[in-house]
Amino acid sequence: xxxxxxxxxxxxxxxxxxxxxxxxxxxxxxxxxxxxxxxxxxxxxxxxxxxxxxxxxxxxxxxxxxxxxxxxxxxxxxxxxxxxxxxxxxxxxxxxxxxxxxxxxxxxxxxxxxxxxxxxxxxxxxxxxxxxxxxxxxxxxxxxxxxxxxxxxxxxxxxxxxxxxxxxxxxxxxxxxxxxxxxxxxxxxxxxxxxxxxxxxxxxxxxxxxxxxxxxxxxxxxxxxxxxxxxxxxxxxxxxxxxxxxxxxxxxxxxxxxxxxxxxxxxxxxxxxxxxxxxx
Amino acid sequence: xxxxxxxxxxxxxxxxxxxxxxxxxxxxxxxxxxxxxxxxxxxxxxxxxxxxxxxxxxxxxxxxxxxxxxxxxxxxxxxxxxxxxxxxxxxxxxxxxxxxxxxxxxxxxxxxxxxxxxxxxxxxxxxxxxxxxxxxxxxxxxxxxxxxxxxxxxxxxxxxxxxxxxxxxxxxxxxxxxxxxxxxxxxxxxxxxxxxxxxxxxx
Numbered sequence: 331x332x333x334x335x336x337x338x339x340x341x342x343x344x345x346x347x348x349x350x351x352x353x354x355x356x357x358x359x360x361x362x363x364x365x366x367x368x369x370x371x372x373x374x375x376x377x378x379x380x381x382x383x384x385x386x387x388x389x390x391x392x393x394x395x396x397x398x399x400x401x402x403x404x405x406x407x408x409x410x411x412x413x414x415x416x417x418x419x420x421x422x423x424x425x426x427x428x429x430x431x432x433x434x435x436x437x438x439x440x441x442x443x444x445x446x447x448x449x450x451x452x453x454x455x456x457x458x459x460x461x462x463x464x465x466x467x468x469x470x471x472x473x474x475x476x477x478x479x480x481x482x483x484x485x486x487x488x489x490x491x492x493x494x495x496x497x498x499x500x501x502x503x504x505x506x507x508x509x510x511x512x513x514x515x516x517x518x519x520x521x522x523x524x525x526x527x528x529x530x531x532x533x534x535x536x537x538x539x540x541x542x543x544x545x546x547x548x549x550x551x552x553x554x555x556x557x558x559x560x561x562x563x564x565x566x567x568x569x570x571x572x573x574x575x576x577x578x579x580x581x582x583x584x585x586x587x588x589x590x591x592x593x594x595x596x597x598x599x600x601x602x603x604x605x606x607x608x609x610x
Numbered sequence: 611x612x613x614x615x616x617x618x619x620x621x622x623x624x625x626x627x628x629x630x631x632x633x634x635x636x637x638x639x640x641x642x643x644x645x646x647x648x649x650x651x652x653x654x655x656x657x658x659x660x661x662x663x664x665x666x667x668x669x670x671x672x673x674x675x676x677x678x679x680x681x682x683x684x685x686x687x688x689x690x691x692x693x694x695x696x697x698x699x700x701x702x703x704x705x706x707x708x709x710x711x712x713x714x715x716x717x718x719x720x721x722x723x724x725x726x727x728x729x730x731x732x733x734x735x736x737x738x739x740x741x742x743x744x745x746x747x748x749x750x751x752x753x754x755x756x757x758x759x760x761x762x763x764x765x766x767x768x769x770x771x772x773x774x775x776x777x778x779x780x781x782x783x784x785x786x787x788x789x790x791x792x793x794x795x796x797x798x799x800x801x802x803x804x805x806x807x808x809x810x811x812x813x
Binding site for chain 2: 404405406407434435436437439471473475477478479480481553554579580581582
């Protein structure tokens with residue numbers, strides 16, 4: 331990705347982001363970090379006892395800057411969150427929309443540019459004092475890079491009222507969550523047949539989707555399996571697609587399977603697990 | 611000068627041949643190289659046969675490199691292991707104009723300020739040594755045995771963060787590889803995903 335040369339870099343040497351907090355309707359607190367902003371947003375406007383609901387870390391990044399996917403690729407570090415929740419509340423893991431391949435000095439990273447929401451599910455306890463506010467805290471650390479990398483850290487808080495059991499209107503954030511859900515990889519359909527061969531130099535991933543696919547890109551969930559920077563060679567087959575990927579030099583022995591996200595040309599991602607047959 | 615050029619070209623060719631004949635990975639011979647340090651001296655891997663060699667990819671402005679330097683961690687590793695006869699090369703593969711690029715004078719001045727004591731700093735602005743080894747991030751660590759075999763390739767430790775507080779509780783893969791090899795044992799973790807900023811090769 332070529333940087334926007336007209337853009338003035340702010341605080342490129344700052345290691346600790348300037349933390350400026352603001353209050354928006356719904357008492358959402360966000361922070362401006364290096365080269366972007368991050369805030370904690372909720373899909374619902376109130377918390378109902380025992381009803382899980384979705385929150386998310388929304389990153390809005392300056393032009394050309396990127397953050398990382400759960401497997402960051404050749405370098406970098408994915409965002410991490412430490413939750414501080416009231417008693418009885420639980421948080422599920424962060425969910426990762428389909429990433430992009432991002433070029434970085436002849437290496438390849440997996441990540442996101444522009445705006446991205448990383449959703450997580452919050453489960454409230456069955457017993458909640460009605461009328462009380464609930465405060466959810468999230469300490470977020472991340473790395474944002476363009477031609478240089480800057481770590482970010484923010485302590486975010488989101489305060490929501492407790493409801494009486496009937497969910498209120500969805501928050502204005504709902505379209506953001508709907509888009510994030512659409513961008514999340516789905517489990518591969520049960521009708522798909524997926525397998526992989528591994529020889530001395532490369533993986534060959536065979537995906538039978540039932541119809542001819544014009545292309546595909548694979549994002550591995552495990553590091554050190556494929557050579558991230560090597561171009562992937564997709565060949566359509568009558569019932570799917572065949573994808574050749576160079577093996578990583580750091581792969582010392584054949585893994586039992588290749589797991590990752592297969593993205594088809596329309597942009598939809600599927601989580602696949604391909605058992606591996608090693609051949610020399 | 612001409613002989614040096616010929617040796618350089620031969621070493622590069624040998625290095626390239628080694629890389630294509632065997633992958634650069636633990637268990638395989640480490641590719642030979644020729645590189646110049648910040649005092650104008652030339653080093654080859656071959657001349658250090660019989661010694662352990664550590665390669666440390668470096669960018670002083672990368673927050674992950676800074677984690678290990680501002681805490682003194684990298685410097686103490688350099689002192690500890692060079693005292694035991696290990697040859698420690700810090701390698702800078704940042705291209706001119708890219709972050710981390712240093713002239714010899716700048717780097718020597720940095721070494722003094724940081725109280726760092728590698729055996730030498732190899733300047734690799736064309737990225738040749740970096741690409742030869744497949745260096746991906748700063749830091750990215752390689753450990754080579756006295757027989758010239760690569761025994762470790764990957765992260766400096768198991769806490770892939772920029773937080774200096776993580777150093778005390780981290781498991782250091784480089785020290786482990788050196789300790790195990792010196793004790794005649796196989797390296798228990800020979801390869802890990804290196805963490806850091808991407809090496810700033812030419813764009």
